[in-house]
Amino acid sequence: MVLFSVLTMIVAIALFSLRISAINFNRIAIIVLIYSGFLAYNTIYTDLVGSGIGVFSGLFQITAITQSIDVFICLIGALVLLLGENSTIGTGTSLKDGVTVKQSSMIGKYLPVLAEYPLIVLFSVLGMSSLISSSDLVSMFLSIELQSFAVYILATIYRDSESATAAGLKYFLLGSLSSAFILLGSSLIYGFTGLTSFEGLYMLCSTTTSNHAIEISVLLIVVGLLFKVSAAPFHNWAPDVYDGVPTMVMSWLVTMPKISLLVFILEFQGFTQLSNWSSWTYLLLISSLLSLMIGTIGGLSQYRIKRLLAYSTISHVGFLLLALAINSEESIESFLFYLIQYSLTNVNVFFILIAFGYLLHSRGLAPYSPVQFINQLKGQFQMNPLLGISLAICLFSMAGIPPLVGFFGKQMVLYSAVHNGNFFLALVAILTSVVSAAYYLRVIKVIHFDPYTVTDTNVVNKETVTTSSSLVIATLTLLLIFFIFNPTPLLNSAHLITLSLFYW
């Protein structure tokens, strides 16, 4: 479905982009993604799919986890594309230097969505769904490249400032480097074993007790994958890149590739673990420890909100890698749960940031990333209390404060870590959560408690946020709050997916 829509949209944009405005392409892409998610949901037949079906002669596999995560990717993709619906439909007029200015003259300020943006997003989604269902080294590499190329183009598509171009170029170069690592690792695996299919690798690894060749090649592939997920010690590109690209693109870069790559690491780990001891555990544990520490300490000195979110992403990736490293049934369940709730929370934060950006009518703001500094959000609680409260709830959830859903994610990960005996890492995880709460709380303090000042470049704005944005923000925030009253859908889905991984 996604492929078909990609082809259609290429033709449509080329031929019709004068008649159809770009925002409609965005909406078409959203509908396509929702429909693809629905189609993927239709094929989750746990009984028929069983332990998995190989398609295209073993290049791809269809299992319960691939279909479920496919649904999730399509839905989150549709949600992130909704960020493009960003023309505020303020019904009032604004006061500017004592002269009432009608709404239409403000429209030029809002960035037009490029028609190619949803097309590239669809390419990326295509790559992501192929990646999680890939069952062969070749298809893995192809899917990674498809997903990554689309995302490189996204990062460099808005070239209005030097930092944007530098960030896009840096992302492209480092992403290509990591793809090269993955390619080297896979070619080494093929060279040493003569196998490219994961099933063959699984048969080989489960009957071998130690095989340095496979371990070295797997190390290279893991390094490449960790690069792309921005885990420490390969995280250096993430704050610079996320800071430079526009906020809309950043929301895509932060949430989507991580979902597909982490789920792929989960599957790949299952296929290449040696029978008695595997270096996977140590690799992921070291990376998790470093990510947790660097994510927290790095975020403390930031005054730019997008870099702060980048460092917070790194620390959350640390949690996810910890859950992956343990590789027991309860830890994988906690991994899936954490991934889902963290992606939703992250998307919510970006919606709120962009909404704040459109409510701040100051001169000299970059049009594509209006909110760059934490201090720009000073006192916004007084202007729009609900947005301030929603951001506070999201940040509390990310810090892991009960009764919000983020707490339960962290609790499950830590419970499985302690259950498995990783006491030191569990301790580090808790301590870093507390420290990272410091920088979340700073943002909340600036919004709620710093005095709101109207200087001569601020206008008293009576704008309201678009209906679609406010609907999404409200829904996601309520999901965060009310999870505790009805946790069963999310918890049960994560549990069932994990069971299908472990017991078939």
Add this chain to the structure above:
Amino acid sequence: MFSFLRRTVNVVGESSLKALRMDGLQGWQKELPMFTMNTSKDLQQWVIGCDKDIGGFSEAKLEITPEGVGKFSGNLSLELPANTEIQQSGYAAIRSKVRPSSMFGTPCFDTTLFRYLALRVRGDHRKYFVNIQTDGVIQTDLYQHRLFLRNPGEWQTVMIPFRDFVLTNNGMIQEDQIEMMRERVKTVGISITDREDGPFEIELDWIKAMNTETTEGDMDRRPRETTEDEVDFTKSTH
């Protein structure tokens, strides 16, 4: 090799200190000192060039005066060099050196939170330019702005907003003016290319990135002197 590692360790140490001090909470800063020209050690941070490199006849030198300020002076000559391909001549410039890099890249100045580039200069009637080079993608991109001197012959502090710098490349103003990457300001320099024969002299004391009381980077702020029972412009919602 070892100085590279030493610089890397220094960068790690400095950024950890910054993180532990939670520098993001610092709030408004008035100025960021970038360069001073008071001792001969400061002089080594700067390079000087003039059209002698292409065979021209100008002269330029950079020295520290007995008063302890830097002086960039010389004689611009518009005579064309022997090379017949060159159609214009007569330029001189000083620029700060690119500092040695560590594993984390070249050390640059983060001037995002400052609105103005301030220079304390005493110049003459000639027309000077201020040039900023950033650590961006294209290394020959230079952001330039005229150094307007209101009182030639007297000391003055010139404040130029970072927003007003114009992107040029190899002397040509670029059509797509993109925003400067203010968080990676690599070098600052002064140049003179005003197509006039004759001597020039400009003295330079310091270069800083500055804010005024009402600015914080590109944002505005109310000065802290106002008391708490000042009128607050918010609605009466609390």
